[in-house]
Amino acid sequence: MGALFTDAFLTSLVLGALTAGLPLLLAGLGEQISEKAGVLNIGIEGMMLMGAYLGFVVAYTTGSVWLGFLGGAVGGMAVALPMVVLCIRLGLNQIVIGIALTLGTEGLTALLHHFQFAQSYPRLPAVPTLPIPGLSELPVIGPALFDRPAIVYLAILAVFVTAYVFRSTQLGLALQAAGDKPAALDAAGVDVVNVRSFAVFTTGALAGVGGAFMAEVGAGIFVPFMTNGAGFIGIVLAMQARGNPFWVLAGALLFGACLSATTALQVAGVSIPTDVIQMLPFAAVLLVLVLFGRRASLPAALGTHYVRGAR
Amino acid sequence: MSGTGSETTGMGAAGATLAPGGRGGAWRERGRLVVMTLGPILGALVLSGLLLLVLGVDPLAYYGYVVERGLLSPYGVQATFTRMGPLLLIAAGLIVAFRAGIWNLGGDGQFLLSAVVVAALAPLLAPLMPVWLVLLAALLVGALVGAAWSLLPALLKAYQGVNEIITTLMMTFLGVSFANVLVKLFFRDPTTTVPQTRTLPVADRLPRLFDTTVSSGVLIGLVAIIAVHVVMTRTAFGLKLRIVGANPRAAVHAGLNVPLLTVLTFALSAGLAGLAGAVEILGVQGNVRADWNPAYSLTVIPLVFLARFNGFASIAFVFLFSVLSIGGESAARRTGVPNFFTLVVVAILLVMLGVTEYLDQRRRAAGR
Incomplete structure (x- = not known):
C-alpha cells in the first residue's frame, strides 16, 4: 500500500476532493440557509442542474467563465422562483413541489441539451487558475489547494460570510427566527414570507453556482443528469452541520474525497469499477446518518407553511 | 370510483385526512372532483405542448402520434397494459407509505435491486423446478429484496427519527450503483460481451393473457393496488397506519406501536416496489443489462398524488401515464423528441x- 501514497496520488486526491466537494459545499451552504429559515428545499437538485446547464450554455456562448457562473446563479434562482411562489407564498407542500422541480429540471435540461448539443457535445476550455503567491509553491497541497480557479477561494469565503451573517447580523437572527418561531418574527414586525423567500433565492443562487462549477470546472461539459444526487448530499450536509457552516465545509471535503477517489486510485494504478466508487459518497452519507442521525438538528418549523394570524 | 367522494387528501399533509371531505350535493362534489382532476391534466398537456412549440415540434402531431402508438395501435395498447403491471405495484407501495405519512422516495433502488436479484436467480432456478414454482419463488425473493433495501431507512426513522426522505433517496443512489456492481461483477452472463445477467427463456416467464402479448403482471398489479386500497380504507390495520400518518403523537397516545408500524409500512411499501421489479423482469425484460434504470418510482409519485392516494383512481392515472410513456417511446424514434419530455x-x-x-381551498374558504 505504501506505493499508493506518492506525491502525485496525494495531490490528485486533495485536488479531486476540492473539485468534487466544492459543488457539495455550495449546495450544503445554500440548503443550510433555507433550512435555517424553515424551508426544506428538496428542489435543490433541480436548482443545481439548471445552474449546471445555464452556466455551461452562458460560458460556452460568451466564452466568459464569470458570466457562466452568473448564468448558473440565475439558473438556480429561476428554479427557486416557483418554489418561492408555490410553497412560501401559496403554502403548497414543499416536498411535492421540490420533487416536481427536480423532475422537471431533469427533463427540461436533458431535452434542451438534446436539441442543442447532442450532435456536437462541445467542451469548454480549462478554467484559468489563480495561484496564490508563496502558498502555491508548497509540496502536494500547494498545487492542489492554492493554485485553483478564483471561484474556489470565493466559495470558501462564502463559508465565513455565512457564518458571520448567522452569528452577528439582524439578517441571521431573522433567518433563525423564521425557522424556529415564525410567529415571534412576525410579532417583531418582520415579514416571515419575505425572509423565507430571500433564503430560498439565496439557496438557488448558491446551488446554481455549484452546478455551474460542476459543468465549467469539474467536467468542462454539460451532460444530462450530471448532478447525480449532489443536491441531495447537500441536504444531508446541511442536516448534519446543525446550523454551522464550517461543518458543511468539512463534510463537503469528506464526501468530495469519496467522489474523487476513482480518479485518484486510477492515478495510483488501482483499477476498480467506477460503480463501486460511486457508492462511496452515499455509503459515507448513510454511515454518518447511522452514527450521528439522532444528533441531526432541524428547526422547529421546518417544512411548515406560515400564515399570518393563523394559530 | 368508489370512495372518492368521501376522501379528499390535500397536498398539505403527507398522510391521509381522516375526516370526510366536502359537504353539499353529491353531484356538485363529483363535478368538482372531475374539474380538479381533469384541469391539471389539460393544463399540463397545454403547457408541455407550448414547450414542444418552442423546440420546433408540432405538439398536435406529437400528441396524436403518442395516442396512436400508445392507445390505438394493437401492439401499442398491449404494451401499455404490460407497462401498467410494475407501475401499479409501485403505485400500491407508494399509497401504503404516503397514507401512513412516510415519504418512501427510494422506490427506484428497491425496484432495481429486486430486478437484478430476480434476473440472476430465475434463470438458475428454471431448469430445476416447474415454471409456476420458479415464478412464485422469484416474486417472493423480489419482494423480500425490495423490503430489505428499506430496512435501514425504516430503522433510522422508527428509532432515531432520521428524516426518511433523505435516507431513502441515498439508498436509491447507493442501490442503483450496487445493482450495476452486481450485474458487472457477480451475476454477469459469461456468454455475452455486453455486461448483463443471464436471460430467462420466454417459456419460463409470466404467462401472457389469452392470445395477446399482454403480460399477466398487469393482473398482479391490479390485485395488489385494489387490495392495498381496501386494506388502507376498510380495515383496522389500515386505520392504524392512517392515524400514524395523520398524527404520530396522537397515535402514540392511542397506544399504537408507532416504531413497529413505521417499519411495517416501509416493508410493505418497499416490498411492493420490489415485487414491481420482479414483475418487470419476469414479464417483460427477461434480463438486466448494466446501467439499465427505468426510474419508474419517482414518476409514479405525481400520479399517486393526482389520484389523492385512491387505489381505483390510481389505476386510471397509471393507465394514462402508460399510454404517454409507451407512445412517447415510439414518438421519440419518429419525431426526435427524446423521452425526457415525459x-x-x-x-x-x-x-x-x-x-x-x-x-379549490381558496374557493371553499370564500364560500364558507
Whole structure:
C-alpha cells in the first residue's frame, strides 16, 4: 500500500476532493440557509442542474467563465422562483413541489441539451487558475489547494460570510427566527414570507453556482443528469452541520474525497469499477446518518407553511 | 370510483385526512372532483405542448402520434397494459407509505435491486423446478429484496427519527450503483460481451393473457393496488397506519406501536416496489443489462398524488401515464423528441395539481 501514497496520488486526491466537494459545499451552504429559515428545499437538485446547464450554455456562448457562473446563479434562482411562489407564498407542500422541480429540471435540461448539443457535445476550455503567491509553491497541497480557479477561494469565503451573517447580523437572527418561531418574527414586525423567500433565492443562487462549477470546472461539459444526487448530499450536509457552516465545509471535503477517489486510485494504478466508487459518497452519507442521525438538528418549523394570524 | 367522494387528501399533509371531505350535493362534489382532476391534466398537456412549440415540434402531431402508438395501435395498447403491471405495484407501495405519512422516495433502488436479484436467480432456478414454482419463488425473493433495501431507512426513522426522505433517496443512489456492481461483477452472463445477467427463456416467464402479448403482471398489479386500497380504507390495520400518518403523537397516545408500524409500512411499501421489479423482469425484460434504470418510482409519485392516494383512481392515472410513456417511446424514434419530455409533463402536472388544490381551498374558504 505504501506505493499508493506518492506525491502525485496525494495531490490528485486533495485536488479531486476540492473539485468534487466544492459543488457539495455550495449546495450544503445554500440548503443550510433555507433550512435555517424553515424551508426544506428538496428542489435543490433541480436548482443545481439548471445552474449546471445555464452556466455551461452562458460560458460556452460568451466564452466568459464569470458570466457562466452568473448564468448558473440565475439558473438556480429561476428554479427557486416557483418554489418561492408555490410553497412560501401559496403554502403548497414543499416536498411535492421540490420533487416536481427536480423532475422537471431533469427533463427540461436533458431535452434542451438534446436539441442543442447532442450532435456536437462541445467542451469548454480549462478554467484559468489563480495561484496564490508563496502558498502555491508548497509540496502536494500547494498545487492542489492554492493554485485553483478564483471561484474556489470565493466559495470558501462564502463559508465565513455565512457564518458571520448567522452569528452577528439582524439578517441571521431573522433567518433563525423564521425557522424556529415564525410567529415571534412576525410579532417583531418582520415579514416571515419575505425572509423565507430571500433564503430560498439565496439557496438557488448558491446551488446554481455549484452546478455551474460542476459543468465549467469539474467536467468542462454539460451532460444530462450530471448532478447525480449532489443536491441531495447537500441536504444531508446541511442536516448534519446543525446550523454551522464550517461543518458543511468539512463534510463537503469528506464526501468530495469519496467522489474523487476513482480518479485518484486510477492515478495510483488501482483499477476498480467506477460503480463501486460511486457508492462511496452515499455509503459515507448513510454511515454518518447511522452514527450521528439522532444528533441531526432541524428547526422547529421546518417544512411548515406560515400564515399570518393563523394559530 | 368508489370512495372518492368521501376522501379528499390535500397536498398539505403527507398522510391521509381522516375526516370526510366536502359537504353539499353529491353531484356538485363529483363535478368538482372531475374539474380538479381533469384541469391539471389539460393544463399540463397545454403547457408541455407550448414547450414542444418552442423546440420546433408540432405538439398536435406529437400528441396524436403518442395516442396512436400508445392507445390505438394493437401492439401499442398491449404494451401499455404490460407497462401498467410494475407501475401499479409501485403505485400500491407508494399509497401504503404516503397514507401512513412516510415519504418512501427510494422506490427506484428497491425496484432495481429486486430486478437484478430476480434476473440472476430465475434463470438458475428454471431448469430445476416447474415454471409456476420458479415464478412464485422469484416474486417472493423480489419482494423480500425490495423490503430489505428499506430496512435501514425504516430503522433510522422508527428509532432515531432520521428524516426518511433523505435516507431513502441515498439508498436509491447507493442501490442503483450496487445493482450495476452486481450485474458487472457477480451475476454477469459469461456468454455475452455486453455486461448483463443471464436471460430467462420466454417459456419460463409470466404467462401472457389469452392470445395477446399482454403480460399477466398487469393482473398482479391490479390485485395488489385494489387490495392495498381496501386494506388502507376498510380495515383496522389500515386505520392504524392512517392515524400514524395523520398524527404520530396522537397515535402514540392511542397506544399504537408507532416504531413497529413505521417499519411495517416501509416493508410493505418497499416490498411492493420490489415485487414491481420482479414483475418487470419476469414479464417483460427477461434480463438486466448494466446501467439499465427505468426510474419508474419517482414518476409514479405525481400520479399517486393526482389520484389523492385512491387505489381505483390510481389505476386510471397509471393507465394514462402508460399510454404517454409507451407512445412517447415510439414518438421519440419518429419525431426526435427524446423521452425526457415525459418527465417535464409529469413535473408540470404536479405543479398544476398543487395550484388547483390551492384554488379549490381558496374557493371553499370564500364560500364558507
